[in-house]
Amino acid sequence: MNTAGQCYSFWSELMQGVHALGPGTLTPARIVGTPDVVKAALFLASASRGPGDTTYNTTGELAASGNYTQGGVTVTMANAPSVTSAVAHFTPSASFSWTAFSSSGPFDTCVLYNSSQADRQISVHTFGSQSIVAGNFSLTMPVDDNLTGLLRFS
Amino acid sequence: MSKLTTVYGDMDDADPRLEKRTGTVNDTRERTEWIEYWMDGILVHRSVAVQLKRQSIANSEIGRIG
Numbered sequence: 144m145n146t147a148g149q150c151y152s153f154w155s156e157l158m159q160g161v162h163a164l165g166p167g168t169l170t171p172a173r174i175v176g177t178p179d180v181v182k183a184a185l186f187l188a189s190a191s192r193g194p195g196d197t198t199y200n201t202t203g204e205l206a207a208s209g210n211y212t213q214g215g216v217t218v219t220m221a222n223a224p225s226v227t228s229a230v231a232h233f234t235p236s237a238s239f240s241w242t243a244f245s246s247s248g249p250f251d252t253c254v255l256y257n258s259s260q261a262d263r264q265i266s267v268h269t270f271g272s273q274s275i276v277a278g279n280f281s282l283t284m285p286v287d288d289n290l291t292g293l294l295r296f297s
Numbered sequence: 298m299s300k301l302t303t304v305y306g307d308m309d310d311a312d313p314r315l316e317k318r319t320g321t322v323n324d325t326r327e328r329t330e331w332i333e334y335w336m337d338g339i340l341v342h343r344s345v346a347v348q349l350k351r352q353s354i355a356n357s358e359i360g361r362i363g
Contacts, residue, residue, distance in 0.1 A: 147359060148359060149357045149359055230354070245304070268349065268352060270327050270329070270347050270349065271322055271327060271329055273329070273345045273347070274343060275343055276304060276333075276340050276342055277304045277342050278302065278332075278343045278345070279345075280345050280346075280347075281345075281346045282349065283347065283348040283349065284349060285348075285351060285352075290351065291350060291351045293352065294355075295355065296355045296356075296357060297354055297355075297357070
């Protein structure tokens with residue numbers, strides 16, 4: 144019996160830029176073996192970020208303060224996307240952290256975007272609203288598996 | 298004793314004028330720990346650590362051929 148469906152490996156390979164479907168108008172120039180640079184930036188609770196966004200911009204991002212710089216921090220990606228129990232998943236391999244800054248207002252969102260590919264936005268992650276006063280903020284990643292990985296496709 | 302960044306510059310976290318407050322939020326989406334230092338009724342330092350747990354998943358479907 145045959146089974147219809149998108150291949151699990153396809154999802155993982157999409158995350159690694161293996162496939163370039165369509166006429167190729169968006170196919171970027173790449174250097175084999177060189178990953179894109181992905182960044183994480185923090186946004187105010189009053190902002191309007193969501194999955195409908197296509198490109199990172201600074202509207203609603205925390206203002207520069209102390210060691211917080213608009214544009215965010217570079218995401219560490221030591222582990223490749225993988226497939227577990229028919230779920231493709233990827234999770235950055237290190238926490239995101241910012242030290243010694245004051246947030247310009249309450250914030251509740253972290254946006255991941257690809258700074259190597261015209262700042263195309265990848266995902267929007269929300270959490271309980273927080274404020275930082277002359278302090279530090281860290282965002283620790285979930286376990287990278289089929290149940291909790293930060294980016295999951297099934 | 299260790300250095301603490303505050304709105305008044307670096308301070309010793311053992312300074313008797315500082316009042317330390319901590320808290321935790323733990324639900325299905327995140328575990329968050331925060332730490333605050335107050336001095337004379339003013340919040341002079343607040344740090345937060347958020348552990349993400351489970352967020353949404355993208356489901357896929359395929360179209361029917363024929």
